[in-house]
Structure formats: C-alpha cells, structure tokens
Amino acid sequence: MGKIQLRNVRKSFGDVHVIPGLDLDIEDGEFVVFVGPSGCGKSTLLRLIAGLEDTTSGTIEIDGKDATHLPPAKRGLAMVFQSYALYPHMTVRKNIAFPLKMAGMDKAEQDRRVERAASVLNLASYLDRRPGQLSGGQRQRVAIGRAIVREPQAFLFDEPLSNLDAALRVGMRQEISELHQSLKTTMIYVTHDQVEAMTMADKIVVLNAGNIEQVGSPLELYRNPKNTFVAGFIGSPKMNFIDGAEAAKHNAHTIGVRPEHITVGDGPWEGTVGLSEHLGSDSFIKVNVDGIGVINVRGTGELDIHHGDRIKLAPAGKIHRFDKEGLAL
Amino acid sequence: MSTHSTRLASRLMVAPSVLVLFVWMAVPLAMTLYFSFRFYRLLTPDRSGWVGINHYKWFLNAPEFWLAMGNTLALVGGVLLITVVLGTLIALLIDQPVKGQGALRILVIAPFFVMPPVAASIWENLFMHPQNGLFAALAQGLGMQPILFLEQYPMSSVIGITAWEWLPFATLILLTAMQSLSSEQLEAAEMDGASSFARFRYIILPHLTRAITVVILIETIFLLGIFGEIYTTTQGGPGSASTTLPYMIYKQAIIAKDIGRAAAGGIIAVILANIVAYFLMRGLGRNLDA
Ligand SMILES: Nc1ncnc2c1ncn2[C@@H]1O[C@H](COP(=O)(O)OP(=O)(O)O)[C@@H](O)[C@H]1O
Ligand SMILES: [Mg+2]
Numbered sequence: 001m002g003k004i005q006l007r008n009v010r011k012s013f014g015d016v017h018v019i020p021g022l023d024l025d026i027e028d029g030e031f032v033v034f035v036g037p038s039g040c041g042k043s044t045l046l047r048l049i050a051g052l053e054d055t056t057s058g059t060i061e062i063d064g065k066d067a068t069h070l071p072p073a074k075r076g077l078a079m080v081f082q083s084y085a086l087y088p089h090m091t092v093r094k095n096i097a098f099p100l101k102m103a104g105m106d107k108a109e110q111d112r113r114v115e116r117a118a119s120v121l122n123l124a125s126y127l128d129r130r131p132g133q134l135s136g137g138q139r140q141r142v143a144i145g146r147a148i149v150r151e152p153q154a155f156l157f158d159e160p161l162s163n164l165d166a167a168l169r170v171g172m173r174q175e176i177s178e179l180h181q182s183l184k185t186t187m188i189y190v191t192h193d194q195v196e197a198m199t200m201a202d203k204i205v206v207l208n209a210g211n212i213e214q215v216g217s218p219l220e221l222y223r224n225p226k227n228t229f230v231a232g233f234i235g236s237p238k239m240n241f242i243d244g245a246e247a248a249k250h251n252a253h254t255i256g257v258r259p260e261h262i263t264v265g266d267g268p269w270e271g272t273v274g275l276s277e278h279l280g281s282d283s284f285i286k287v288n289v290d291g292i293g294v295i296n297v298r299g300t301g302e303l304d305i306h307h308g309d310r311i312k313l314a315p316a317g318k319i320h321r322f323d324k325e326g327l328a329l
Numbered sequence: 330m331s332t333h334s335t336r337l338a339s340r341l342m343v344a345p346s347v348l349v350l351f352v353w354m355a356v357p358l359a360m361t362l363y364f365s366f367r368f369y370r371l372l373t374p375d376r377s378g379w380v381g382i383n384h385y386k387w388f389l390n391a392p393e394f395w396l397a398m399g400n401t402l403a404l405v406g407g408v409l410l411i412t413v414v415l416g417t418l419i420a421l422l423i424d425q426p427v428k429g430q431g432a433l434r435i436l437v438i439a440p441f442f443v444m445p446p447v448a449a450s451i452w453e454n455l456f457m458h459p460q461n462g463l464f465a466a467l468a469q470g471l472g473m474q475p476i477l478f479l480e481q482y483p484m485s486s487v488i489g490i491t492a493w494e495w496l497p498f499a500t501l502i503l504l505t506a507m508q509s510l511s512s513e514q515l516e517a518a519e520m521d522g523a524s525s526f527a528r529f530r531y532i533i534l535p536h537l538t539r540a541i542t543v544v545i546l547i548e549t550i551f552l553l554g555i556f557g558e559i560y561t562t563t564q565g566g567p568g569s570a571s572t573t574l575p576y577m578i579y580k581q582a583i584i585a586k587d588i589g590r591a592a593a594g595g596i597i598a599v600i601l602a603n604i605v606a607y608f609l610m611r612g613l614g615r616n617l618d619a
Contacts, residue, residue: 052516073522085517089535098531099521146521 002186009058036207078147267314384593416499506540
C-alpha cells in the first residue's frame with residue numbers, strides 16, 4: 001500500500017520559497033517521475049516526502065494516514081540517494097542487512113532476505129566486499145538492495161543514475177523499470193533527464209521553480225503540453241518555437257513544432273543548413289530558415305544534407321499553439 | 330615521474346637531510362648509551378670508570394622505579410581515555426548547528442594555547458588550592474571539607490590537568506573528522522530506522538576510527554614525556570606518589586647530579602616508548618590504511 005497525497009505543501013529555507021505550494025496525488029503501485037531543471041526543488045520535494053525535511057506548511061498523507069510529522073523511519077519509505085550513501089566500513093552484506101538489523105529482525109530472516117535481494121540484483125558474489133571495492137553500477141545495486149529488503153510502501157530515488165556512465169545508465173534504467181514491474185511497489189523517481197522520465201514513468205510530474213507545470217503520462221505530455229515550458233522540456237531534440245508573423249498565421253503568439261514533425265523536401269520554409277549531425281539512425285539538422293530563424297529538424301538516417309545546402313521544409317505533424325503567457329491554446 | 334635519473338637525483342637531494350637527521354638522532358643516543366655504563370657524577374668529576382649494568386640494576390631494584398613506570402602508563406592511559414571519550418562527545422556537541430558556533434569552537438580550542446607550566450599553575454592555584462581554589466569554595470559552599478587534591482590524589486590531579494590541556498587537540502581532530510562524514514550517510518541510516526545512538530555507534534564511530542587512531546598515536550608520543558605539569562604542581566610527590574619515568578630521570582640527573590644513572594633511565598625510557606609504539610602500531614596501525 002503506497003498511496004501518497006500532498007496537500008498544499010510549502011517549503012521555505014528562510015526567505016527562499018523553494019516550494020511555494022503544491023498538491024499531488026500518487027497512486028499505489030505507480031512509477032512517478034519528478035522531472036525539471038536543476039535547482040527547481042525536486043530533491044527538496046522528495047526529502048519532504050521522506051521526512052528528511054520538515055514542511056513549512058501543508059500535509060503529507062501516506063496510505064491514508066497523516067505522516068506530516070512522522071520521523072523518516074516511521075513512514076515506511078526507502079530512499080536511494082544520488083551519492084548512494086553506502087556505509088563504507090560495512091561489507092555489502094552488512095549494508096543490505098542494516099535496516100533489518102535496526103528493525104531487530106532475527107539473524108536467519110536477515111540472511112534469507114539479503115540472499116534473495118542479492119540474487120535479484122546480481123550481487124551474490126560481492127556480498128563480502130566493501131563498497132570501496134565495487135564499481136559505480138554495483139554500488140548502485142547495493143543501494144537498491146538496501147532499499148528493497150525492507151519491503152517498503154514506496155521507493156524514493158534521487159537522481160540515482162547521474163553518477164553512472166551513459167552505457168551503464170541505460171542498463172540500470174531498464175533494471176529499475178523491471179524491478180518496478182516485479183515488485184509493483186510505488187516508486188517516486190527524481191531526475192533532470194527527460195529521457196529517463198519518458199522511458200520509465202507511468203506518470204510524469206514536471207516541476208519548475210517549485211511549481212507543478214503539468215502532470216500526466218509521458219505521451220500525454222508529449223502530445224499535449226500545457227505550456228511552453230513543458231513543451232520545451234519534454235522531447236529531444238527540443239521543440240522549435242516560432243514567434244511573430246509565422247505564429248500569427250496560426251492565430252497564436254507562439255507556435256511550437258517538434259523537430260521530428262518537420263519534413264525535408266518541399267514546403268513553405270526555405271533556408272540554409274548550418275549544422276548537420278548524422279547518427280546513422282537519425283540525422284539532426286540545424287537550418288537557418290529565411291524570415292523565421294534557426295529550426296532544428298530530425299530526419300531519417302539516410303538524409304544526404306550538408307552544411308551550406310539550401311533546402312525546403314514543411315511542418316508535417318501537430319503544430320502547438322501558445323498564447324502570450326505561454327499557455328497552450 | 331620516476332625515471333632512473335630523477336630517482337637518483339631525488340635520492341641525492343634528500344641525502345643531506347637524511348644524514349643530518351640520522352646524526353642528530355644517533356649521536357645523542359650513542360652518548361646516552363655510553364654514559365649509562367659509566368660512573369659519572371657531577372659532584373665527583375674526578376671519579377670515573379665503567380660500572381657495567383649496575384645503573385640498570387639500580388633502576389630495576391628501586392621501588393620508586395616500578396611506581397614511576399605504573400604512573401607513566403596511568404598518565405598516558407588516563408589522559409588518552411579522558412581526551413578521546415570527552416573529545417568525541419564535545420565534538421558531537423559543537424558539530425550541532427547552534428548560534429555563536431565560531432566563538433564556541435574557539436573557546437573549546439583555547440586551552441591548547443596555554444603553556445603547560447601556566448596551565449598547571451592555573452589549576453594548582455585557582456582551582457585546586459585548598460584555601461583560594463574554586464573547588465575549595467565549592468566544597469565549602471556545600472558544607473564539606475576542601476579536598477587536598479595535590480596531596481591526596483596527586484596522580485589523578487596531574488592526569489586531570491594534562492587531560493584538560495590535551496582535550497582541545499582531540500576535540501579538534503575528531504570534529505574535523507566528523508565534519509567530513511557525508512550527511513547523506515546519516516540520513517540513509519535515519520531512513521533505515523537507526524536511532525540516534527545506533528547512528529553514532531554504527532556510522533559516526535566507525536567513521537572516526539582513523540581520527541581516533543591519530544589522536545592516540547600523537548598524544549602518546551607527547552604524554553610519555555610529560556614533565557612540566559608535574560614539576561609545577563606536585564614535584565613528583567608526596568613521596569614518589571606522582572613520579573613518572575621522565576620525572577625520575579630528572580631527579581637523578583639534576584637533583585642527584587648522577588649523569589650515569591640518568592642515562593640508564595633514559596635508555597629504559599626509550600625502550601618503554603618503543604614497546605608502547607610496537608603495541609600501538611600492531612593494534613591500531615591497520616586503521617591508518619586507506
Ligand atoms: N538546506 C537548504 N537551505 C537553503 N536552500 C536550500 C537548501 N536545500 C535546497 N535549497 C535550495 O532549494 C532549491 C532547490 O534545491 P533542490 O531541491 O536540491 O533542487 P533539485 O534537486 O531540483 O536540483 C535550490 O535553489 C537550493 O539552493
Ligand atoms: Mg537534486
């Protein structure tokens with residue numbers, strides 16, 4: 001049971017209002033991702049839920065019970081920190097068993113749970129090593145192991161993959177998703193990487209300066225961003241925003257077109273190719289369109305276009321329309 | 330970094346200082362060793378000659394010697410115990426975010442800057458003095474007889490004074506070690522359900538082992554040679570109740586003016602220091618490995 005409800009939660013550090021006031025419902029078993037630029041208050045929000053910070057006002061309910069003033073240990077949540085926060089002087093086995101030992105569980109049951117977690121996470125052969133003798137990915141697994149043995153109501157992850165190299169990150173991303181599918185426990189996952197958010201989440205919460213900009217499934221956010229912030233944040237490469245006369249044609253202050261929704265060949269926009277990156281599977285092209293400005297285009301891998309070429313473009317997918325305040329029309 | 334030529338060059342360059350250090354250490358040691366087998370009293374300079382191991386025999390047979398040995402170890406052990414335990418507790422306390430933290434820390438460190446004879450005089454005259462001392466006033470306030478610290482508990486008093494001087498050192502080292510502990514580790518332990526005592530026992534204390542080792546090793550080196558505090562307060566007395574090995578050597582050399590015997594005592598002190606160092610390194614040395 002891991003239903004979490006935030007009601008009018010605010011958090012200030014002195015004069016700095018990091019979270020000016022926010023409501024959020026997280027359903028049992030959901031994989032929720034908090035995503036937003038660095039410094040927008042994601043970690044603070046997670047720490048409020050964990051109980052590592054006190055709310056300035058508002059209430060936090062976990063599983064229907066008011067947990068606003070409960071100490072972290074009583075909330076039944078487990079957290080995986082960005083730095084892993086493993087205990088360096090303990091072996092992997094002792095690290096994973098630590099929460100069980102603190103709960104006063106008997107030794108045989110501790111061992112049983114540690115062995116099971118270790119086999120799930122492929123740590124069985126490292127149980128007697130210390131964290132200092134492990135690679136980044138293995139340390140990450142130990143941190144997850146320490147979280148899962150407690151069988152918490154929900155897992156909290158704070159940018160758990162940001163210290164790993166790119167290849168490992170993709171692998172761990174999938175492992176965490178698989179873990180969620182097998183455990184079916186609520187997970188709250190914080191990241192500034194929209195790719196992680198898109199690939200892992202059931203529900204994405206886009207944060208900006210402590211405010212929730214939009215909540216929805218990955219595709220909902222991709223298809224119907226509520227404002228220019230969400231539109232620009234979700235999707236890679238970033239959405240193109242066009243102001244002025246071109247936008248006025250669509251009765252909007254600003255229009256947004258995703259790079260993958262532009263075709264190369266014939267069309268109303270003409271420009272000079274600035275930069276072209278060919279990845280084999282895709283091509284990313286920056287085009288200096290006459291009278292509009294720089295437009296990013298995502299084309300097929302075989303696109304034979306190079307710096308200096310004159311090409312024509314056509315918007316071929318949804319055109320997002322925004323008003324003066326940046327809200328979707 | 331280490332080609333043949335750079336290695337040779339670096340050896341050549343450190344050679345002079347190694348040589349100076351070696352001579353600096355070896356010559357006094359050799360001379361002490363030489364005198365420890367000689368008859369050499371300053372009051373009768375015309376009498377001299379070899380006496381074999383008589384000086385050593387005298388030491389081992391003197392009842393004062395074993396008392397002094399015991400006192401030396403009690404001083405080292407007592408001060409270490411007090412400074413490490415209290416130092417850890419005080420470091421925990423002043424690591425908390427409180428108002429005036431900077432001033433508080435300076436106050437805690439201050440005793441370390443007081444010279445040993447001055448510190449001992451302050452304690453003797455302002456705290457422990459049976460007429461004018463603060464403790465006497467306290468005792469009288471409570472309707473009790475003042476305690477004669479230096480007469481009745483001379484060794485404990487010396488240990489107390491020395492511990493007061495060394496407490497800031499231990500606190501400072503332990504405080505910096507504590508500050509290097511990542512707060513996320515403590516938060517993780519908190520989420521894992523560890524009480525504040527369990528966090529201290531399983532997270533903070535293991536993190537401090539290296540710093541505690543350093544404190545013990547450094548303090549031991551200095552505590553084995555403590556002299557000023559005893560000289561200023563008890564003069565090794567009453568009787569020999571607070572005589573330590575260094576103080577006993579001083580009595581032989583300066584009061585009895587028997588250089589030969591004092592030299593033998595010096596050699597015994599060197600041996601004692603090495604035995605202590607051996608056991609310390611065996612017991613604690615592995616804590617220093619990364
Ligand atoms: N303990 C604190 N005291 C003061 N300001 C803080 C504290 N913790 C975080 N902040 C501020 O709150 C804002 C949000 O921080 P954080 O939640 O860590 O952002 P994110 O995790 O999204 O990068 C930042 O501007 C940060 O400076
Ligand atoms: Mg953060």
